Amino acid sequence: MWKRAVCTKDCPDTCGLLVKVEDGTITKVKGDPEHPYTQGFICKKGARFPEHVHGAARLTTPLKRTGPKGSGEFAPITWDEALDEVAANIRRVADEFGPEAVLPYSYAGHMGVVHRFAGHAFFNKLGASRLDYTICSAAAIAGFNASLGSGPSTEIQEAAGADLIVIWGSNTLVTNVHAWPHFTKARKDGAKIVVIDPYRNHTAREADVHLMLRPGTDAALALAVMHVLIEEDMIDHGFIAAQTIGFDQLKERAGEWPPSRAAEVCGLSEAEIVEFARAYGTARAPYIRTGWGPARQLAGGMAMRTLCLLPALVNAFAKPGGGITRSLGGAPGTAPSLIRDDLRPAGTRTVNMVHLGHALTELADPPVKLLYNYLSNPAAVAPQSAQVMAGLAREDLFTVVQEMYMTDTAKFADVILPGASFLETGDLYRCYGHNYVQIGRPAIEPVGDSRSTLDIFQGLAKRLGFTEEVFSLTEEQCIERVLAESAGSPYLKGVDLDALRRGEPVRLNIPANPFAEGFKTPSGKVEFFSQAMADQGLDPLPDGTPVRDPEGGDAYPLEYLTPPHPLLLNSAFNEVESIRERTGGPRVLIHPDTASARGIAQGMTVRVFNGRGQNTARAEVTEDTRPDLLVAEGLHWPNQKPGEGSNQLTSQRLTDMGNTCAFHCNKVEVEPVG
Ligand SMILES: Nc1nc2c(c(=O)[nH]1)N[C@H]1C(S)=C(S)[C@@H](COP(=O)(O)OP(=O)(O)OC[C@H]3O[C@@H](n4cnc5c(=O)[nH]c(N)nc54)[C@H](O)[C@@H]3O)O[C@H]1N2
Numbered sequence: 001m002w003k004r005a006v007c008t009k010d011c012p013d014t015c016g017l018l019v020k021v022e023d024g025t026i027t028k029v030k031g032d033p034e035h036p037y038t039q040g041f042i043c044k045k046g047a048r049f050p051e052h053v054h055g056a057a058r059l060t061t062p063l064k065r066t067g068p069k070g071s072g073e074f075a076p077i078t079w080d081e082a083l084d085e086v087a088a089n090i091r092r093v094a095d096e097f098g099p100e101a102v103l104p105y106s107y108a109g110h111m112g113v114v115h116r117f118a119g120h121a122f123f124n125k126l127g128a129s130r131l132d133y134t135i136c137s138a139a140a141i142a143g144f145n146a147s148l149g150s151g152p153s154t155e156i157q158e159a160a161g162a163d164l165i166v167i168w169g170s171n172t173l174v175t176n177v178h179a180w181p182h183f184t185k186a187r188k189d190g191a192k193i194v195v196i197d198p199y200r201n202h203t204a205r206e207a208d209v210h211l212m213l214r215p216g217t218d219a220a221l222a223l224a225v226m227h228v229l230i231e232e233d234m235i236d237h238g239f240i241a242a243q244t245i246g247f248d249q250l251k252e253r254a255g256e257w258p259p260s261r262a263a264e265v266c267g268l269s270e271a272e273i274v275e276f277a278r279a280y281g282t283a284r285a286p287y288i289r290t291g292w293g294p295a296r297q298l299a300g301g302m303a304m305r306t307l308c309l310l311p312a313l314v315n316a317f318a319k320p321g322g323g324i325t326r327s328l329g330g331a332p333g334t335a336p337s338l339i340r341d342d343l344r345p346a347g348t349r350t351v352n353m354v355h356l357g358h359a360l361t362e363l364a365d366p367p368v369k370l371l372y373n374y375l376s377n378p379a380a381v382a383p384q385s386a387q388v389m390a391g392l393a394r395e396d397l398f399t400v401v402q403e404m405y406m407t408d409t410a411k412f413a414d415v416i417l418p419g420a421s422f423l424e425t426g427d428l429y430r431c432y433g434h435n436y437v438q439i440g441r442p443a444i445e446p447v448g449d450s451r452s453t454l455d456i457f458q459g460l461a462k463r464l465g466f467t468e469e470v471f472s473l474t475e476e477q478c479i480e481r482v483l484a485e486s487a488g489s490p491y492l493k494g495v496d497l498d499a500l501r502r503g504e505p506v507r508l509n510i511p512a513n514p515f516a517e518g519f520k521t522p523s524g525k526v527e528f529f530s531q532a533m534a535d536q537g538l539d540p541l542p543d544g545t546p547v548r549d550p551e552g553g554d555a556y557p558l559e560y561l562t563p564p565h566p567l568l569l570n571s572a573f574n575e576v577e578s579i580r581e582r583t584g585g586p587r588v589l590i591h592p593d594t595a596s597a598r599g600i601a602q603g604m605t606v607r608v609f610n611g612r613g614q615n616t617a618r619a620e621v622t623e624d625t626r627p628d629l630l631v632a633e634g635l636h637w638p639n640q641k642p643g644e645g646s647n648q649l650t651s652q653r654l655t656d657m658g659n660t661c662a663f664h665c666n667k668v669e670v671e672p673v674g
Pocket residue numbers: 010011012136168169170171172174175176196197198199201214215216217218290291292293294295296297561562563564565566567568569570571664
């Protein structure tokens with residue numbers, strides 16, 4: 001029997017799925033042809049969901065540590081024993097050190113609004129430290145919103161009518177593949193595709209033009225483009241006068257960035273910049289798809305804020321097919337009655353999730369004594385792994401890991417709680433790459449003895465004597481709460497909730513071109529000059545000065561990027577053996593000049609290192625990267641190689657805006673091994 005499902009992975013596409021269930025087992029997964037946006041095709045990862053759910057790697061029973069920390073030695077225990085043990089340790093730590101000594105750590109393993117946030121009320125009631133959920137998109141959001149305002153941006157389908165598509169720091173073919181048919185439709189009608197990315201990724205290979213700029217130099221490039229647009233008068237004076245603030249100051253600032261100056265900063269030629277600026281300025285309908293890449297830099301907020309001003313100069317919003325996409329959808333949010341922020345004691349401290357390594361090894365008053373990890377794999381995904389691993393290895397840290405597989409984080413647990421997958425749970429899925437929302441219902445029973453996140457927190461709440469009603473609601477009741485408490489949202493106005501309840505994908509009430517209706521900035525206009533940024537001590541105008549990884553100086557002359565891998569989803573899908581084999585393990589792209597200067601040949605094992613750590617990988621000598629840049633796609637499970645992984649090389653430094661991790665801002669050196 002085929003059943004409808006929704007992909008829960010942290011990806012902008014949130015695909016409509018059809019899953020084939022035979023004897024309580026998922027045997028096949030394909031795209032739902034009736035999903036208006038994802039239209040019946042899915043990625044290579046999604047096709048492996050049967051193995052992801054039923055594979056040998058799946059954890060099916062609670063486990064308790066029997067060997068030293070990190071040894072991976074565990075013995076099965078019952079759920080009662082597991083929950084009693086976890087509850088007793090939470091009580092012990094809270095009594096002895098105060099509840100803030102408990103740190104919850106979670107992210108996006110399950111994107112449904114019920115299960116993703118199912119721990120919040122529990123930790124609020126406990127008074128545990130709060131987690132600041134900044135690891136992914138906060139800089140991109142802060143930067144974009146400072147210029148164009150909050151809320152959804154141009155719907156991707158609009159781009160089918162564009163004549164110039166600029167893919168700016170997004171590996172669309174890998175991380176947002178359902179956008180591609182709309183881009184190729186435009187291309188059939190003559191549109192050109194420009195990719196702006198430091199390396200020739202899958203998307204750049206398919207582009208008409210690739211601007212292979214140095215990482216962290218997007219603001220400089222955008223300012224030079226503005227320089228040309230203004231100097232050659234390719235701008236919309238009427239729109240600028242009516243709908244923007246700070247143009248005169250912007251004009252002065254852009255004046256400081258002639259293409260010759262940006263060319264040097266960006267590592268591009270002057271001609272490339274001028275040609276791109278003219279193409280953008282003269283396009284009938286220029287469209288930009290911006291990814292998260294430019295914002296994963298120390299000056300990432302500024303980069304995003306600057307590049308997203310380009311459509312305002314030419315008023316791309318008024319040109320059918322034109323505009324800019326950062327994020328879409330986003331509704332409905334969670335329900336306050338499910339999160340219960342009101343239960344949290346006033347003044348409870350907040351820990352930025354980027355700073356996990358610091359929090360586990362250096363934080364005092366109180367120190368973290370209990371880590372409760374769920375829906376995340378920080379040993380692989382959090383920056384500066386050496387410090388994260390030192391924290392996880394602490395004998396006096398009690399670690400709970402709720403997981404589906406024996407990840408590197410799970411290996412360091414005291415108790416492992418086996419989590420049920422999205423195909424075994426019901427939830428409501430909003431999305432950040434299209435404007436549809438959908439409810440997925442369990443296709444099969446939880447595999448083995450696994451339990452949903454909601455079930456697990458309710459079991460713990462009972463043991464701790466928490467009696468609020470939220471700790472006894474069913475999945476369906478939670479979904480109804482979310483709908484009821486979001487009823488006032490304009491995005492849900494007129495939405496067919498019965499169709500939604502039947503499991504159909506339903507379009508939210510969000511215009512395809514929301515910028516035509518104005519800008520949700522403090523001034524209600526596009527802000528070339530941002531008083532809000534000035535108030536935060538930031539430059540109120542776009543600034544093109546790159547900010548580099550300050551550590552190590554000349555000892556580490558190369559930049560290092562760690563973008564997504566086509567077959568992995570952050571660190572997930574490593575557990576699927578057929579996928580792990582196909583990735584071939586960690587690889588690093590090295591330019592031929594860089595390789596030969598260091599005696600590195602194709603296929604050699606190399607060591608990439610800096611002051612924070614090292615990672616070994618197979619050398620892929622290729623002109624797909626710049627001479628000053630190494631690229632390592634994907635977060636491979638380092639658990640076959642202890643103490644390694646791309647995040648050994650990244651830092652916990654925060655971005656200029658949004659307090660995100662500058663994952664793509666690292667200085668390194670590379671040498672052959674042995
Ligand atoms: N297959 C697959 N899909 C995924 C994911 C995955 O891991 N694998 N991850 C999911 C998640 S959680 C997210 S947030 C999204 C992320 O999706 P993307 O936005 O596509 O990913 P990013 O890591 O932000 O990197 C995008 C591109 O930015 C480039 N880049 C890095 N630094 C710079 C810079 O300074 N300037 C410019 N112009 N480009 C730069 C990188 O080389 C990369 O090609 O993808 C989601 N989809």
